[in-house]
Every structure is written in C-alpha cells, then in structure tokens.
Amino acid sequence: MSKPPSQPKPSDPDPTRWESVVDRRTGLDRRQLGTPSPTNLERRRGPGRRLTDFVKSAEEGEMNREQFLFLLAIDSFKRVNHKTFPSWTDVLEIIRKLGYRKTMVSDLNLGPGAPDWTEKPDAPSGVDKESDATDE
Numbered sequence: 001m002s003k004p005p006s007q008p009k010p011s012d013p014d015p016t017r018w019e020s021v022v023d024r025r026t027g028l029d030r031r032q033l034g035t036p037s038p039t040n041l042e043r044r045r046g047p048g049r050r051l052t053d054f055v056k057s058a059e060e061g062e063m064n065r066e067q068f069l070f071l072l073a074i075d076s077f078k079r080v081n082h083k084t085f086p087s088w089t090d091v092l093e094i095i096r097k098l099g100y101r102k103t104m105v106s107d108l109n110l111g112p113g114a115p116d117w118t119e120k121p122d123a124p125s126g127v128d129k130e131s132d133a134t135d136e
Contacts, residue, residue, distance in 0.1 A: 030069070038109060039110060040108050040109055069098065070094075072087065074091070074094060093114050096125040097125055100125050101119055101120070101122075102118055103118055103120070103121050104118065105118065
C-alpha cells in the first residue's frame with residue numbers, strides 16, 4: 001500500500017491571534033469579561049427579567065391591532081413589489097407610510113455616534129415626494 005502524502009505543517013500562528021481566546025477550563029466566562037454599554041435592546045432574560053406582555057402575546061401568536069396592521073403592510077409590500085425579503089429601507093418606508101413619526105425622545109442608548117432627534121407629529125413621511133408635495 002502506498003503511504004498518504006504528508007500534510008504540510010502550518011506556519012507558526014500569529015501570537016496576537018490567540019490573546020483573545022478564553023479557555024473554558026480556566027473558569028473564566030467570556031460573557032463576564034467585558035460588559036457592553038446598555039442600549040435598552042437586550043432581550044436576554046435572566047433572574048427577575050420576564051417578557052413584556054407586548055412581546056409575550058406576539059410570540060404566542062396573539063397580535064394586537066398595531067402588530068397585525070404592520071404585518072399586513074409588510075405582506076402587501078412584498079406582494080406588490082415581488083420581494084421576498086424587504087430591505088431595512090423598505091421596512092422604514094412602510095413604517096413611515098403607516099403614519100409613524102419620530103415625535104419622542106428615544107428609549108435606546110445608541111451612543112454618541114447616533115444623535116437623537118424628533119419631528120412634528122404631522123410631518124410628511126418624506127418617502128413619496130409626489131404625495132408629500134400635495135400635502136403641503
């Protein structure tokens with residue numbers, strides 16, 4: 001029988017590459033190494049953290065009127081535009097056309113790179129220039 005060809009030995013790895021590796025056998029938990037700044041977007045539950053009624057009912061299949069209207073709007077957009085997966089810009093366009101406006105200060109903490117802003121409740125959607133021009 002012939003001997004399989006020997007595999008070339010990998011070159012020495014970059015030592016800086018392995019500095020971020022945490023060996024679980026040491027008892028260190030990578031989740032506790034660095035705590036990210038709270039954004040108010042965390043959904044991970046722990047002791048004393050329960051799902052809100054808003055999220056719980058939707059996950060159980062019981063949508064409120066707002067959730068159902070949003071679902072219908074997304075579904076209609078996908079059918080009319082022959083898109084299986086709308087982009088985030090498409091989703092924002094749908095939300096604006098449903099009548100949502102940024103009228104309150106955000107509950108999210110997205111850091112200094114994302115300044116918060118508000119607009120008037122009756123501001124035009126800004127996504128359809130033809131209809132916005134007639135609204136003025």
